[in-house]
Amino acid sequence: MKSKLEEIYASLLEEIGENPEREGLIKTPHRAAEAMRFVTRGYRMNLEDIVNGAIFKADSDDMVIVRGIEFFSMCEHHLFPFFGHANIAYIPDGRIIGLSKLARITEMFARRLQVQERLTVQIAEAVQEILKPKGVGVVLQAKHLCMMARGVEKKSSDMVTSHVLGVFRTDRSTRMEFMNLLDLKEA
Numbered sequence: 001m002k003s004k005l006e007e008i009y010a011s012l013l014e015e016i017g018e019n020p021e022r023e024g025l026i027k028t029p030h031r032a033a034e035a036m037r038f039v040t041r042g043y044r045m046n047l048e049d050i051v052n053g054a055i056f057k058a059d060s061d062d063m064v065i066v067r068g069i070e071f072f073s074m075c076e077h078h079l080f081p082f083f084g085h086a087n088i089a090y091i092p093d094g095r096i097i098g099l100s101k102l103a104r105i106t107e108m109f110a111r112r113l114q115v116q117e118r119l120t121v122q123i124a125e126a127v128q129e130i131l132k133p134k135g136v137g138v139v140l141q142a143k144h145l146c147m148m149a150r151g152v153e154k155k156s157s158d159m160v161t162s163h164v165l166g167v168f169r170t171d172r173s174t175r176m177e178f179m180n181l182l183d184l185k186e187a
């Protein structure tokens with residue numbers, strides 16, 4: 001039986017003037033539905049499950065930065081992808097988090113309909129909530145297909161957003177250390 005999403009994609013094909021019965025398109029509603037479920041799977045994830053207790057005691061209070069975490073998200077205005085890299089830093093307060101978990105947190109929020117600004121804030125707040133560090137800084141750099149492939153058609157533009165919490169907000173030198181350690185070239 002066809003899922004609701006498959007039926008919607010079949011109607012969409014008809015609506016744009018295509019024949020959903022032609023050979024190349026027979027399985028398209030099924031594939032498109034699967035793809036849409038994949039790029040929105042973040043709605044079916046939660047923070048506790050993905051962090052899975054991977055928080056460890058540590059004495060250090062030196063800045064930890066994970067740079068260049070790839071992400072793919074979906075612009076909530078056009079349902080077009082935007083994609084790029086996330087950079088996440090924190091200052092530990094007795095605890096550190098498993099390295100992969102910062103990428104998983106990014107994935108959980110990226111795989112939803114988003115605007116880049118909110119994605120940035122949600123990642124920062126999730127790290128703050130689960131780890132309770134002295135501060136968190138997040139910088140995202142991304143290219144938006146809605147701006148490259150349609151609309152104003154600016155292919156080389158990208159968007160940089162940041163959100164900082166705790167000492168990254170109150171202490172300028174911490175913030176500067178973070179920004180200086182980033183290597184923002186191409187999204």
Ligand SMILES: Nc1nc2c(ncn2[C@@H]2O[C@H](COP(=O)(O)OP(=O)(O)OP(=O)(O)O)[C@@H](O)[C@H]2O)c(=O)[nH]1
Nearest residue numbers: 075076077078114115116117144146147150151152
């Ligand atoms: N701030 C922000 N804007 C976004 C993001 N993704 C897409 N947009 C913008 O959302 C806006 C929607 O504008 P509208 O005028 O309602 O829609 P539109 O007619 O399709 O706009 P154009 O893209 O200018 O053709 C556009 O300016 C997009 O570039 C995002 O992550 N953050």
Ligand SMILES: [Zn+2]
Nearest residue numbers: 075077078146
């Ligand atoms: Zn868009």
